[in-house]
Amino acid sequence: MKLIGVTGGVGAGKSQVLGYIRDTYKARILLADEAANDLKKPGMPCYEPVIATLGRQILQEDGTINNKKMAEAIFASSEKLAQINAIIHPAVRTYIMEQIRLERESGVNDFFFLEAALLIEEHYDEVVDELWYVYANEQVRCKRLKDSRGYSDEKTASIISRQQPDAVFRSKCDFVLDNSGDFENTKQQIDEKLGVYLCKEQTASSIS
Template sequence: MFRWKWILIYRVEVTGMKHIKILGITGGVGAGKSTILAYLSKKYQARVIELDKAAHLCMQHGTDCFDRIVNTFGREILTEDGSICRPALSKIVFADRSKVEELNRIVHPAVKNYIREEIQKETEKGSVPFIVLEAALLLEDHYDEICDEIWYIYVEDEVRIARLSSSRGYTPEKTRAVLKNQKSDKEFRRFCQLVIDNSSDNVENTYKQIDRGLGTHGFL
């Protein structure tokens, strides 16, 4: 339901502790970000945080975010086990633009607080070289305010269409419709510090770009 596609870098100023960089990576649907996140985690032992998964954690039973959502949208959004039924919540909020905004005002600050807490923990431990944040709406949600850099994962449209057809069963029309509602390639490039071209079937080409970018942009 909630998709974020930027990877961020957040500055944490802690006396006596080394600054840890936060790398933000973003891109449209079908860009292959999961492959890149896995590579950064495996090769560089970076801490990877996907904001969509963070949102799930923030909405779990027992959190302040959970209580505020239930109080706002009613107990009819709960499943039998007491957890939030995301399809039921989606049905409510997407029928009314104002309710989407209301939900975002609850969830987005909670996710940002979670991210800050996790960055603080990693800074104190000092065991990872950098942190990677992944989300779809990093610019829209102003995550650029807590980033060192944001990298854009680019994929040619025809490659994207083929990949989504294979992986998710999307028709070309559905993929184009989804892309139409996302930022344009021009907008992504305008706000990102590096573009990674992930169009090639040879993933090693993508890995080489990442390796080079980490070195030249001061992450290693």
């Protein structure tokens, strides 16, 4: 099983890319943000520590954590943000490593794709076989954010300016997937890349 990390800036189209891979290949897709949300649910490892750190005012009536209230609480205090990161990031990493282990044992899938906003910062390059950078030029990203999320030009520019520059992604990643144009072209890039892996696996299997 090939383990591939996927990263890229907001609006680059990572979800679209992973959706195509999920529908086309025998692949497990794991999104770190979804894992983090699951781990904050009642009864899960991060639920009580997060409440102990931020207080019960972040809870909804049904006892679940209100993500908007949580965000307001942590971004108002750099200390709280650091404390929450220290709770959630290790728990997410533990969960991810366990899922990778289970997938390897099952032998069902050819690929395991891990998508995380902080893939590089959290050193997942030490875990995966290779890193993919989903790229789209800034003009395309801005248009996508305005069309899909209704963001203003100012908000879009602010979000993009706070992210890692293109050069950093390119220097850290093994493969650049250009998703600036027609998605048919993107699919062709994916098929060529994953096709090479599948051919190598088939060759290795026939030899053994």
